[in-house]
Amino acid sequence: MTTSKFVNGLTMPNPDRLTQELFTVPAQEFLVTLVRRFRPQLQQLLTDRGERQAAIDAGALPDFDPATSTIRESDWQIAPLPHDLTRRRLEITGPVDRKMVINALNANVDCYMADFEDSQSPTWEGLINGQRNLRDANDNAGANMDYTDPDSGKYYKVESDPALLIARVRGLHLPEKHILVDGELIPGALLDFALYFYLNYQQRLSRKTGVYYYLPKLEHHAEAKWWADVCTFTEDYFGLPRSTIRATVLIETLPAVFQMHEILHALRQHIAALNCGRWDYIFSYIKTLKNHPDRVLPDRQVVTMDKGFLNAYSRLLVKTCHRRGALAMGGMAAFIPSKDPEENRRILAKVRADKELERANGHDGTWIAHPGLAATVREVFVDGLQGDNQLHELREQDAPITASDLLEPCPGPRTEAGMRTNIRVALQYLAAWISGKGCVPIYGLMEDAATAEISRTSIWQWIKHQKTLDNGAVVTKELFRHYLQDEVTVVRAEVGEQRWQAEQFETAADLLEQITTADDLIEFITLPGYDLL
Known part of the structure; x- marks a missing residue:
């Protein structure tokens, strides 16, 4: 990698014109200041994560922390919500490539979550172009943002009154390998946060809105406090009022569901909502309880939000948020509309039932991955709501939700067909990801890193605990390798030879075999995958 020295010990790729345009000297100075101040604390937080997980691996179960009971039991509220964050009934999510950004801003939704995380492969080119695209989307509300597809010639342009833009940064565990500060890698989350803020805060404040983020994969209120400190420091650095930055935290890790009051409290000047990140959850x-043989999940296809442990999670999130004045966002509908009318009716019926359950639980809004679902979901979460949200739904009559409810084992079959589907999905997603695409339609679903993670960790856990499939076969490393060999042949035929070679499927198959048969569970598929980008 060709490198050049920049401001204050910053080292990064020899910049092209776009990189130089975005990384001005003041932007570099801000990033370096953030990294030096907050990277050491983050390294300790990640060490603490490992220690808590080691206790669970040794037999403990997650639970509510008695040391923070005062926070859970006392009365307090988050800072009042800004007006434009009170109406989030329908949000669309997706990566930050230019056509996607324009289509999402034009969709019939309230908000667009522009994703630098699970639906974005973090190639340097993709990240830098993504930051440019969001800068253009924020500039005069995207009025001058357009794109012409080089293949079809179709022209795209941001229309008037676009969706409210919220940026999701990478998780705390992911490094950014293209930039060093003082000779060490920087956190990807800080790069995404700092550059997005610097490029856009003035435009957003001129339109009387704030700078809004989604924060993923937190596990503990100490991590929320770290983010609160980052937000406070940033506001002070630029001389801005407190609560200019507002965040939505995804409750998408099992440890975090026991920390929701504490997370809201730590971020109370900067938080707006919690979100049920169901797929990562x-x-x-699986990952948190990997050593517990009585908590092994069945086929991914049957682990739906009506299952006890997931429905408890949804209801507890709503009750917690509304007690504190925060919105409670629902989860992702990952279906893709079908061109076959009968199949599409079945898809939309599933989506409607899922969203009606979320609305009944009291959620204030929900997610879709495809604009073709917007009309159906609007009938549930726009036409079906009286007002902009359900903050009035306090669920005060609910029985207390216990740790046992949140950890309840999930019944269901483990099938050969389900295992083979998991292999094909994980293989195709990994091939796309290491080829630079982080959001991929596979078998009628919009797959991102979270759904691929479920696919491969399910198999890993079945191997570890020697679970039996419906065909009587015990799941072993050898059985997985046999099925993988079969499914490689199936996928190669499905995608065709040209795509097979272009997307590095052989490399993806090797990586899938390595991580699924490793004796110790690889924490995130994106960590070894990042080495291949």
């Missing part, structure tokens, strides 16, 4: 349930 299922992945985290």
Whole structure:
């Protein structure tokens, strides 16, 4: 990698014109200041994560922390919500490539979560172009943002009154390998946060809105406090009022569901909502409880939000948020509309039932991955709501939700067909991700890193605990390798030879075999995958 020295010990790729345009000297100075101040604390937080997980691996179960009972039991509220964050009934999510950004801003939704995380492969080119795209989207509310597809010639332009833009940064565990500060890698989350803020805060404040983020994969209120300190420091650095920055925290790890009051309290000047990040939550349930043989999940396809442990999670999130004056966002509908009318009716019926459950639980809004679902979901979460949200729904009559409810084992089958589907999904997603695409339609679902994580960790856990499939076979490393060999042949035929070679499927198959048969669970698929970008 060709490098050049920049401001204050910053080292990064020899910049092209766009990188130089975005990384001005003041932007570099701000990033370096943030990294030096907050990287050491983050390293300790990640060490603490490992220690808590080691206790669970040794037999403990997650629970509410008695040391923070005062926070859970006392009366307090988060800072009042800004007006434009009180109406978030329908949000669309997706990566930050230019056509996606324009289509999402134009969708019939309230908000667009522009994603630098699970639906974005963190290539340097993708990250830098993504920051440019969001800068253009914020400039005069995207009025001058357009794009012409080089293949089809189709022209795209941001229309008037676009969706409210919220940026999701990477998780705390992910480094940014292209930039060094004082000779060490920087946290990817700080790069995403700092550059987005610096490029956009003036435009957003001129339109009388704040700078809004989604924060993923937190596990503990100490991590929320770290983010609160980052937000406070940033506001002070630029001389801005407190609460200019508002965040929505995804409750998508099992440890975090026991820390929701504490997370809201730590971020009370900067938080707006919690979100049910259901797919990552299922992945985290597997990963956190990987050594517990009585908590092994069945086929991914049957682990739906009506299951006891997931419905308890949804209802507790609503009750916690509304007690504190925060919104409670629902989870992702990952279906893709079908061109077949009958199949599409079935898809939309599933989506409607899922969203009606979320509305009944008291959620204030929900997510979709495809604009073709917007009309159906609007009938539930726009036409079906009286007002902009359900903050009045306090769920005060609910029985207390216990740790046992949140950890309840999930019944269901483990099938050969389910295992083979997991292999094909994980293989295709990994191939796309290491080829630079982080959000991929596979078998009628919009797959991102979270759903691929479920696919591969389920198999890993089945191997570890020698679970039996519906065909009577015990799941072993050898059985997985046999099925993988079969499914490689199936996928190669499905995608065709040209795509097979272009997307590095052989490399993806090797990586999938390594991480699924490793004796110790690889914490995130994106960590070894990042080395291949």
